[in-house]
Amino acid sequence: MKAFQMVAWQKPGELREVPVPAPGPGQVLVKIGGAGACHSDLHLLEMPPGARPFKLPFTLGHENAGWVEKLGPGASGFAPGDPVIVYGPWGCGLCMNCRQGMENYCQRPEGPNPGGLGGLDGGMAPYLLVPATRFLIPLGSLDPRDAAPLSDAALTSYHAIKRSLHLLGPGSTTVVIGVGGLGQMAVQILRTVAAATTIVAVDTDPDKLDLAKRMGADEALVSGESAFKRVNDITQGHGAELVLDLVGVNPTLAMAAQMSRKLGHLTIVGIGGGALPVNFSSPRNECSVSSPFWGSIPELVEVVALAQTGKIKMIVEHYPLERTAEVYHLLHEGKIPGRAVITPNG
Ligand code: NAD
Numbered sequence: 001m002k003a004f005q006m007v008a009w010q011k012p013g014e015l016r017e018v019p020v021p022a023p024g025p026g027q028v029l030v031k032i033g034g035a036g037a038c039h040s041d042l043h044l045l046e047m048p049p050g051a052r053p054f055k056l057p058f059t060l061g062h063e064n065a066g067w068v069e070k071l072g073p074g075a076s077g078f079a080p081g082d083p084v085i086v087y088g089p090w091g092c093g094l095c096m097n098c099r100q101g102m103e104n105y106c107q108r109p110e111g112p113n114p115g116g117l118g119g120l121d122g123g124m125a126p127y128l129l130v131p132a133t134r135f136l137i138p139l140g141s142l143d144p145r146d147a148a149p150l151s152d153a154a155l156t157s158y159h160a161i162k163r164s165l166h167l168l169g170p171g172s173t174t175v176v177i178g179v180g181g182l183g184q185m186a187v188q189i190l191r192t193v194a195a196a197t198t199i200v201a202v203d204t205d206p207d208k209l210d211l212a213k214r215m216g217a218d219e220a221l222v223s224g225e226s227a228f229k230r231v232n233d234i235t236q237g238h239g240a241e242l243v244l245d246l247v248g249v250n251p252t253l254a255m256a257a258q259m260s261r262k263l264g265h266l267t268i269v270g271i272g273g274g275a276l277p278v279n280f281s282s283p284r285n286e287c288s289v290s291s292p293f294w295g296s297i298p299e300l301v302e303v304v305a306l307a308q309t310g311k312i313k314m315i316v317e318h319y320p321l322e323r324t325a326e327v328y329h330l331l332h333e334g335k336i337p338g339r340a341v342i343t344p345n346g
């Protein structure tokens, strides 16, 4: 089969011929419906040689959904043809965090080893080998081609929001910086699970700001000093309870620090490579700074439920496997409205 692979550091990925994997004991072969193109792939492709300890090449695509194709010996709980979404951060399953469903924080020395992001093959190919059935969640009536981004764009945003929900009551403000794939999910998730909070979307792209407004943002602001002033006004000078930085470059981190309030949460999800200076006076007193990675298995079950009830919906554009290199170029240029999803089986 053809697979879109990372072949070298600081080089674009390539379409290569690879064997169709055979599921071993406990494993599952999934026929890919959709594999989302996440901005993290671009960060990874741009890293200097050896920045991560895994071997190249491997198949990209860590945001996957499809249909069960074949169960390996001893694997049970699913039947061929079942539509499933794939939980991405594959942990050991046995450490305390994994036992609690937080395989994103697997405690083995190498941490979770996600297909498509950590050296193991991902879903930008007709078939994906999944190490265990616990990583599959039934999709019910959702189409895997549209549902794939739920496994990262939505799950990561959901996890980042859920840990701050107790702050997001009436009168609260939440700022979402960067309303691309993740940010559009964050706005919709906030609208449904934190209905009372005032949602402020911030981006550099006016089209993304329009989309965010249509998805439920109360305010949509162009990134920079004027956005800080507006948030300052809305919050009577106190700042926002939650500031989600889904970009993570120096200017957005500095803006996030300005915008967050005492006792608030400043949550860095974007892997833009910036640094946030932290000292006694900035961010404000007792504002917690955290850097969540992906989400848990139970949270993915909840995210799928949100999508099944129509409460969140990703804007998806489908592309054939042959156009994957072009898709990453478009993503780099900021020209993907929501999420581009590769559909290797049409
Ligand atoms: P995307 O390209 O779809 O969206 C990025 C958005 O940020 C775009 O709308 C862009 O216009 C906007 N933007 C760029 N510079 C900006 C600035 N200075 N101010 C405001 N907005 C700006 O990317 P995505 O796939 O949604 O990913 C977003 C980030 O989250 C990436 O850095 C990605 O690597 C990271 N990510 C992290 C995790 C995690 O577990 N922590 C998971 C998935 C993605």
Ligand code: ZN
Pocket (backbone or CB within 6 Å): 038, 039, 040, 041, 062, 063, 152, 153
């Ligand atoms: Zn991702």
Ligand code: ZN
Pocket (backbone or CB within 6 Å): 091, 092, 093, 094, 095, 096, 097, 098, 103, 105, 106, 107, 108
């Ligand atoms: Zn573990």
